Amino acid sequence: xxxxxxxxxxxxxxxxxxxxxxxxxxxxxxxxxxxxxxxxxxxxxxxxxxxxxxxxxxxxxxxxxxxxxxxxxxxxxxxxxxxxxxxxxxxxxxxxxxxxxxxxxxxxxxxxxxxxxxxxxxxxxxxxxxxxxxxxxxxxxxxxxxxxxxxxxxxxxxxxxxxxxxxxxxxxxxxxxxxxxxxxxxxxxxxxxxx
Numbered sequence: 001x002x003x004x005x006x007x008x009x010x011x012x013x014x015x016x017x018x019x020x021x022x023x024x025x026x027x028x029x030x031x032x033x034x035x036x037x038x039x040x041x042x043x044x045x046x047x048x049x050x051x052x053x054x055x056x057x058x059x060x061x062x063x064x065x066x067x068x069x070x071x072x073x074x075x076x077x078x079x080x081x082x083x084x085x086x087x088x089x090x091x092x093x094x095x096x097x098x099x100x101x102x103x104x105x106x107x108x109x110x111x112x113x114x115x116x117x118x119x120x121x122x123x124x125x126x127x128x129x130x131x132x133x134x135x136x137x138x139x140x141x142x143x144x145x146x147x148x149x150x151x152x153x154x155x156x157x158x159x160x161x162x163x164x165x166x167x168x169x170x171x172x173x174x175x176x177x178x179x180x181x182x183x184x185x186x187x188x189x190x191x192x193x194x195x
Contacts, residue, residue, distance in 0.1 A: 115155070
């Protein structure tokens with residue numbers, strides 16, 4: 001049975017593809033394994049992002065004045081992290097089938113997952129600097145908005161290119177992705193203070 005953990009060569013090729021796509025090169029899609037095995041292997045991206053996400057959690061806990069114990073804090077965020085990686089593909093599977101575009105679902109999620117590595121390695125260091133107050137106030141707001149805008153544009157380009165959908169549908173999917181992230185974040189914060 002083939003391993004569902006992506007080999008180094010596939011990881012390198014996929015990440016190179018995400019960089020090509022970030023520069024607006026549609027040929028970047030040719031660097032991904034868009035088979036069904038490639039679909040499962042693309043979730044290796046969650047493992048790659050996990051260390052820097054863990055660093056963010058440690059910093060966030062260290063600077064917080066909350067009385068929540070650390071194991072509970074970590075457990076809640078780990079659950080939210082896993083849900084974040086699973087929920088969007090499940091929703092997109094339904095949407096692409098509804099649009100009659102289900103055959104492009106695997107390709108889209110493969111590219112979306114690997115693109116998340118690039119996005120997180122740009123955004124999470126900024127989030128860490130904000131948590132420790134090395135960037136704050138107006139500067140933090142402006143940089144945050146710029147980075148968020150770049151992530152939106154990148155996700156929009158990937159969505160439109162990989163799914164081959166209209167501008168409106170691609171934009172709608174990007175907004176849905178944002179709303180889902182906000183909902184997961186809000187539930188996570190509420191859970192931290194309820195359990």
